[in-house]
Amino acid sequence: MDLSLYKPLRYSYGFDEVAIVPGDITINPEQIDIAFHFGEMEFPTPILASAMDAVTDPRFAIALGKVGGLAVMNLEGVQTKYEDPDEVLDRIVHASESEVTGLMQKVYSAPVKDNLIGDRIAAIKKGGVICAASVTPNNAKRIGPIAAEAGVDILVVQATVTTVRHRSKSYHGLLFSELCDMIKVPIIVGNCVTYSAALQLMETGIAGLLVGVGPGAACTTREVTGVGVPQVTGTMDCAAAREAHFRATGRYVAIITDGGIRTGGDICKSLAAGADAVMIGSPFAQTKEAPGRGYNWGMATPHPALPRGTRIKVGTNTTLQQLLFGPSSRTDGTQNLTGAIRVCLGMVGASTLKEMHNAELIVAPSIKTEGKIWQMARG
């Protein structure tokens, strides 16, 4: 018997395993258009901020929107559960290590106050920027219309893994096609990492797809459950679905790589793998503008029975301006992210993000691991 037939194993790749090959033509970075085109909307900065309470609040959403990006506000977190979210964030940030998990489990068990949904969206809209907000699939049909009513421009429906079909006793599975009909704003759904699930989601009429399930070391989903797909392979497979869907229907669904991105190099690899934009959390949490006061935590951290991830001290070592546009005071790729995108596209010879999808990727020995070992040997 040919044992390889029982369960064929495909190889997959993350950011640290690939590199981008320079092109046959080079372009001056200043001449490159890095805008993210999303339906009728255009974002000059193709970077979204995660729907995490330590990353996005109305002030941060306005600040990021003003510089061309898009922050997604979590409609089921402290912003909509508490009249005074800053006070709650203060408590989380100042809790001791031993108290913090218990405190967060308590804080997040509070119900969403419907009136606050509208208040927060209004606050963002008042800032003159596009407003995106997120809900979980099981609350999408209830909270979604409230948000739409309040003027949200983009609705994000997000869970660890999202599919078209969901089996549940406690509530009816969310039909995305119904939701798309119900709410007349573009819907972004996530997260997803496979060709077939992406294709099925696209067929429901959604406008964008978040890619990323257990992508890397920072994501405890993979250690706890074994489930995960490295981001380069996940992005490539979902981008292949986008191409197939576009050929079949003429409708272009945006692919947004979400999770595990730490440097400009990681962003560029996402774009080369087929992403139209990226979503990042921790890098934004490190800006002085972020509501997390130098801390960050995932939305699975307060899970009552199977918490994943912890409150992490990330520090506030930069500003939104420096993070996105430089000048960089660091040489490790963690600042001036749009500068890195421009320089990369220039070396590849891509004048737009769409052209960047044609960049060649190679599997290359991980420089990060090597660098770390070096650093350890010296430090």
Add this chain to the structure above:
Amino acid sequence: MDLSLYKPLRYSYGFDEVAIVPGDITINPEQIDIAFHFGEMEFPTPILASAMDAVTDPRFAIALGKVGGLAVMNLEGVQTKYEDPDEVLDRIVHASESEVTGLMQKVYSAPVKDNLIGDRIAAIKKGGVICAASVTPNNAKRIGPIAAEAGVDILVVQATVTTVRHRSKSYHGLLFSELCDMIKVPIIVGNCVTYSAALQLMETGIAGLLVGVGPGAACTTREVTGVGVPQVTGTMDCAAAREAHFRATGRYVAIITDGGIRTGGDICKSLAAGADAVMIGSPFAQTKEAPGRGYNWGMATPHPALPRGTRIKVGTNTTLQQLLFGPSSRTDGTQNLTGAIRVCLGMVGASTLKEMHNAELIVAPSIKTEGKIWQMARG
């Protein structure tokens, strides 16, 4: 000459080299049946405890049985060699590093007392749970019938490597078909890692197969002798044999991955590779209920000439309840193991362990190694 023909080398994979791909459908964790069906028996918790003296004694077997799992008692260890095994365990635990190997070699050179076999089995049965107990192949025909007589429900015959054919001058090789005829209880045999050996063992009439020879870093068999197969490949090959045997005979033999499992993710990967259940040692040794008092050691440790493994201080940082059902106070996947199984199957869209056998696995860069390097660089 094509040099690759001299000795073709197949690639193999362990837990750290693979990840599970989410499915096209998701299921609420509460709706998932994770029971291990073993012949007529059903274990709601598909986790067995190793036949190690630091893991399983009658008290532990009862405690695990009550919560739906199955502990295997070693019939050739301190429980059957000593009237008062707790006194012996105390001595092993309190021995100094320099004394412990010598002490263990002395302790384990004592003979098995036949009357204690019945006593220990009776103690477990009195607790109202299913009783499983293990013997080595060369003592199986002598001790097995005594155990059966005493009411054992499942007999485990276990050595480092077990095959149908064994050549020996000192005793006749064990014929498993004879043993299956002789003892009218289901027999689980191990350990095995190859398709052909698994198929031969299944043809003798056994009910279950333990998979795992020198699976990983914790197992010194591989460093000392070079022999070993990483667990994902071992499990997949034996599962392929199970399918072939089932197609040929209609008889379903359970595959139980044994060795090297440390997290919920490892368990889920075993199930995706084709396991019907898993056997773990050290995680149970770390519970307050275990007889090892915060220590663990393998049954090859007291080998008189070629000892493998040592007494390891594992600590008692959890309870059986928390280990298996949570709530987890840790985020590294080492607690709430059944919760992890449920969440994983939900993401994969498998409603039973049998459906989980269809999950897709990919080869993915090791997150554990990367995580460790990180941790070292920071700590």
Add this chain to the structure above:
Amino acid sequence: MDLSLYKPLRYSYGFDEVAIVPGDITINPEQIDIAFHFGEMEFPTPILASAMDAVTDPRFAIALGKVGGLAVMNLEGVQTKYEDPDEVLDRIVHASESEVTGLMQKVYSAPVKDNLIGDRIAAIKKGGVICAASVTPNNAKRIGPIAAEAGVDILVVQATVTTVRHRSKSYHGLLFSELCDMIKVPIIVGNCVTYSAALQLMETGIAGLLVGVGPGAACTTREVTGVGVPQVTGTMDCAAAREAHFRATGRYVAIITDGGIRTGGDICKSLAAGADAVMIGSPFAQTKEAPGRGYNWGMATPHPALPRGTRIKVGTNTTLQQLLFGPSSRTDGTQNLTGAIRVCLGMVGASTLKEMHNAELIVAPSIKTEGKIWQMARG
């Protein structure tokens, strides 16, 4: 859909991933000719020094030329921006960590003084050695003719990535064919890593090609932008282009591997991959003769918005003589580089560098990483 078709990923290899296979014949090291033949010129030592301000000044260029190698002087650095470059180098070297980036950004913003171009070239020529000097592509047409006028023997045109086609609003892209016509000295262009870009560059009439874009851990281009190709694959691909170009035109363009080389073994692997010579920076910066006074920095370090790399203290632990010809006081391959080349070619059975191109390379587990881990575990 076959997902591997969306974006096929080729594997690539760096120095640490390959090893050289010994040959069927061995040769005494003394009988081996390791000269680098470049057009009419012949360099007994096939090693070039980088156009970095900490590596090459006129004194160093003369010293290396005298022992058979070739140093390339940077015509857009401190040597041509300042009358007294030594004073500037002193300031850079003695700046504190916090001042150095700002100081370098200021120092390098000064304009090139045309009269100094001729002065520096004249100084090198006066030493009786071949003079090579480098310019960036956007200044090539202006500075190149001045350098040619001053008697430069070889002009190097170098940017991070260089292609035949460049799109820019601010200046006209450099046409290498025009430059080759304009300046009647051999032109070496770089850097390049792909077959097609190399072939296009060769067709413009250039005499040599520098290979290396983001080759390894030391190069922050790859961390910041994701762009890079490991050196063995980059060298092999460009060497394949050289062979194709030679077959088509009869013209032989030299391939020079530039970047990431630290040991004699790295040099030998470059030659086995198809290089005609190598260019190194840091090893030369460590010699007592180098202008960097024990420090080194890349030409991307003073970038105003996206600095890459930093000033690194490399020490001055050797001399040019010992580095190139031994005797070695170290056993890690960092001294007696030509001795290492001779011994390697002897084991491979190659009597010239051209014969070395036929050496067999294998993919072998990285010994460096393993060695480092060992060292850490012990040290």
Add this chain to the structure above:
Amino acid sequence: MDLSLYKPLRYSYGFDEVAIVPGDITINPEQIDIAFHFGEMEFPTPILASAMDAVTDPRFAIALGKVGGLAVMNLEGVQTKYEDPDEVLDRIVHASESEVTGLMQKVYSAPVKDNLIGDRIAAIKKGGVICAASVTPNNAKRIGPIAAEAGVDILVVQATVTTVRHRSKSYHGLLFSELCDMIKVPIIVGNCVTYSAALQLMETGIAGLLVGVGPGAACTTREVTGVGVPQVTGTMDCAAAREAHFRATGRYVAIITDGGIRTGGDICKSLAAGADAVMIGSPFAQTKEAPGRGYNWGMATPHPALPRGTRIKVGTNTTLQQLLFGPSSRTDGTQNLTGAIRVCLGMVGASTLKEMHNAELIVAPSIKTEGKIWQMARG
């Protein structure tokens, strides 16, 4: 153009990358014959000691011979250059770090005294054991006959890389066929790692072949020159040559894996890869019987211009008896090497070393690296 055609890269494997698959039959370790058959001679212990001055002197050769192994005495080291080699060894061992390289270069520049060749061989023969001694290729024709005259039983001709054809101005290349005619004792030649070089050497009439060029981390040949082949691939390729030679001529040439072996597992993998015996150095240097007094150094260490390797403190933590036959006080595979071979062959179901050649090897994730990282993280 298909770039993979320019220089195809084969994958190679060392001890840490493979594992041995258990067989379909198991055998009691006591029933296994592990003898190394070498022509008419039979060595019950299939382990040779390296021709290193810190490993083999007449006393050690007798001690190893008495327990069934074979030590090879270096005929061009301190034993034949000095009347009183112990005094010289004392000086090397007691030299400071800064003096030792210079001292060794001086010590080894002394000429071989022909009369001492006979004296040392006679001393070994007097001990009643088989005497093997080594020479370098360029001295083989001069020293070889003297050794044969003195009664040597096996002549070893060894250089870093040995081939049938050697080009040199300073002396005529050694013709092994002439040497085999000239000296009527079996000749073992090394080192070699490729199929074609092995086949050519076998055709000259030699009796055995040493396999190993730059095999691993401990060997600086690979760092200095880039040349090396990992031992499993090297052994497999030379064993394939042995099979081809045997089919063509009926003559069986022994394959002896030499270099990089540290544990019983490494020995077993060599045997599974096709070796008839192994040669080890450092493990023997660590025995109380070794002349190195707890130190070891390679024969390339005193090289005047390109020294490779250094004097390493290995300690004397075991005895010859314990190293080879146990009982082991360690669980890392570094003691009771013959016990490890027996246990391994028992698990594989091989009753002789020849049957062991049929064992299956798999490529498996390195447990040593992982173990080391673990150890570091904890220690």
